[in-house]
Amino acid sequence: MGLTIAIQKSGRLHDDSIKLLKECGIDIANGVNKLKAEASNFPIEVYFLRDDDIPQYVEDAVADIGIVGENVVYEKNKKVEVVEKLGFGKCRLSIAVSRNEKYDEHSNYLEGKRIATTYPHIVQKYLDEKNINAEIHEISGSVEIAPGIGLAHAICDLVSSGSTLFMNGLKEVETILQSQAVLIKHKGLGAEKQQILDKLLFRFQAVKKAKNNKYILLNAPNENLAEIVSLLPGMKSPTVLPLAETGWSSVHSVLSENEFWDNIERLKAAGAQGILVVPIEKMII
Incomplete structure (x- = not known):
């Protein structure tokens, strides 16, 4: 038994919804004017509906879950549960x-x-x-x-x-x-479908975390290493590796983009060089 998800067939949330599913490794063949499509590598079927209709379809369990704007959820006032804010369509x-x-x-x-x-x-x-x-x-x-x-x-x-x-x-x-776009679900979702939803949410959250964080690499003089490390808290603590050149280390960390821009001038002032900011595709914590 698979999960059914309703998304906009057209409009401002359609492309971002499809993109999110693809970023989660879910392969969906969406032909022109198709009203539904089945994933080839995940137990989910996608219904393409009018955004105003999605809360009703989810309340009636025609679709198990749906991606729709919060404004539509609150306006339609249907008996559905918001399970995740998705970070797009703001x-x-x-x-x-x-x-x-x-x-x-x-x-x-x-x-x-x-x-x-x-x-x-x-x-x-x-x-x-x-x-x-x-x-x-x-x-x-x-x-x-x-x-x-x-x-x-x-x-x-x-x-x-x-x-x-x-x-x-x-x-x-x-x-x-x-x-913003949110994921809603039918309130009476069964245990088997809830397990599939939990797997989907795990993927959604990994993609969201990756978008909000960046992988930072830089070279640091050892005499200022403690100060530079203090500016890069990361998830736990930065990785520090010695460089071939004596007196220098390579520092690797993951942190939010806002934290990086807040600290960039202090990092440079502390002697950090060769600073690279790399996007993260997936992030599992």
Whole structure:
């Protein structure tokens, strides 16, 4: 018995979902316009669905698991379990108003206003939490034009760079939800399928850790070795190997990219030379 996973058949999460599965060593032959495909080397079958439908399919156990944006999970409000945040497809659900409007989050600006959105459930929950009485206009697309044509005073929509808002004369004023791709599962998943899911999660996590970390190699003068090692904590401690040239050692470590950039100037000041930063394909801890 294999696992079934639902992913977007098209859209912003499709390519990244397929890429993640391939990075996990799962070979999927996805022909043009195919609605499902079976992996040749892992007990999993992929369904290609509309993103809005994925939570329903998982709740109904038509698909055991699915990859979908958090915004869709919370908007559809289905009985599914979020088991892993996947680190791609990051965006935010935000309130936006005309650039000419004076907006103060403490002034109760939205009271009595009309808000256009494709996320009425999330927006209503936000309004209830803020004790704001506003009218929600649910529309299926082109939310950004609503203020310009007089349909609404504000919108609530997904934002990545903000360029679409800018081109439509809008400004982002408040974020109500941070979103990224997540893995969801059916709450009644059986033990056999859970074992397969655990193996899949192990692979997902190995790929995620690899993307967030880099393999660092550098040459260090022995007199400054202790200082340089202290700047490279790594997973446990760096590997130090003697070089052919007397008085020098090669230092190898794994650390997050942010830690590296924070310490690069101090490493150079301590005498580190020949610094190499190498991407990691998989990382098992």
